[in-house]
Amino acid sequence: MSDEMVALLKSGRINNRLLCELATHKDFIKFLADIEIYVDGIATMQIQNSTPLSIPSGMKSLNGIAPAKMTPI
Numbered sequence: 122m123s124d125e126m127v128a129l130l131k132s133g134r135i136n137n138r139l140l141c142e143l144a145t146h147k148d149f150i151k152f153l154a155d156i157e158i159y160v161d162g163i164a165t166m167q168i169q170n171s172t173p174l175s176i177p178s179g180m181k182s183l184n185g186i187a188p189a190k191m192t193p194i
Contacts (some may be wrong), residue, residue, distance in 0.1 A: 130137055143149060 129135060138147075143152075146152070
């Protein structure tokens, strides 16, 4: 366990009993997997929404090479 986790548990900012109940629940691993899928889906949507459809040909990247045109996914 990391020092940060130990400090969090000692701080009283979270309900340790509830955390233990969650961690020892028979479906906790499935719960973590579901959260990961949900968060990854949100991150993917935000990346897709913020990605431009194309980059103007006159625009140069930081290393001086023009980036390839981007197409929507």
